[in-house]
Amino acid sequence: EPEVTQTPSHQVTQMGQEVILRCVPISNHLYFYWYRQILGQKVEFLVSFYNNEISEKSEIFDDQFSVERPDGSNFTLKIRSTKLEDSAMYFCASDISRGGDTQYFGPGTRLTVL
Amino acid sequence: EDKVVQSPLSLVVHEGDTVTLNCSYEVTNFRSLLWYKQEKKAPTFLFMLTSSGIEKKSGRLSSILDKKELFSILNITxxxxxxxxxxxxxxxxxxxxxxxxxxxxxxxxxx
Structure with missing residues (x-):
């Protein structure tokens, strides 16, 4: 069964450093998402992406964050200057159709900012 | 602000028991309610509900939506x-x- 994959599974970085989290969505999916889950808290929406542009973003997704699909298969989330509060599990998701009702999630990247 | 509230937050049962998990929602222009199972890491899709009163089943799991009372339950037998x-x-x-x-x-x- 096709699945969303994410790398790395765990990333440790120093505050102020840039990180890039990578995702390979399911191959025939067209809509891509990033969510995060701070330890012990809810899964929170960050951004949705379609046709090489952001279609929706949350208040969390400020200028420190960016997304791109550099090569038609990978979907990346970049955090330019990490803060301690960026420590969380980051989930990528993809969907074949618009609307977000059948999103398939990847296994997540645990980001630890020291 | 849209919100979804689940109860209970934690539940401990013995094998063979039946459980009911609750979900209430306040979502403007509501379209659907989804249930996921999260083991270790990735949430895996269980059900999507859009219509009131129609039960969805998958093996021992079932779920139903009440759009009037704005809640859903997930049953595991x-x-x-x-x-x-x-x-x-x-x-x-x-x-x-x-x-x-x-x-x-x-x-x-x-x-």
């Missing part, structure tokens, strides 16, 4: 230790692609 997980409920709204998640119910099934 004859629980097994493999059902131990966090069960997440999420709402979606028309005109939006994001899912709004609840905090989840942590289910522990003891042998």
């Amino acid at each position: 004859a629980t097994q230790t493999g059902d131990s997980a966090i069960y997440l409920c999420a709402g979606s709204a028309g005109g939006s692609e994001k899912l709004v998640f609840g905090k989840g119910t942590k289910l522990t099934v003891n042998p």
Whole structure:
């Protein structure tokens, strides 16, 4: 069964450093998402992406964050200057159709900012 | 602000028990309610509900939506230790692609 994959599974970085989290969505999916889950808290929406542009973003997704699909298969989330509060599990998701009702999630990247 | 509230937050049962997990929602322009199972890491899709009163079933799991009272339940019958997980409920709204998640119910099934 096709699945969303994410790398790395765990990333440790120093505050102020840039990180890039990578995702390979399911191959025939067209809509891509990033969510995060701070330890012990809810899964929170960050951004949705379609046709090489952001279609929706949350208040969390400020200028420190960016997304791109550099090569038609990978979907990346970049955090330019990490803060301690960026420590969380980051989930990528993809969907074949618009609307977000059948999103398939990847296994997540645990980001630890020291 | 849209919100989804799940109860209980935690539940411990014995194998063979039946459990009911609750999810209430306040989502503007509500479109659908989804249930996910989260073991270790990735939430895995269980059900999507859009219509009131129509039960969806998958093996020992079933779910139903009440759009008048704004809630959904997830039932698991004859629980097994493999059902131990966090069960997440999420709402979606028309005109939006994001899912709004609840905090989840942590289910522990003891042998």
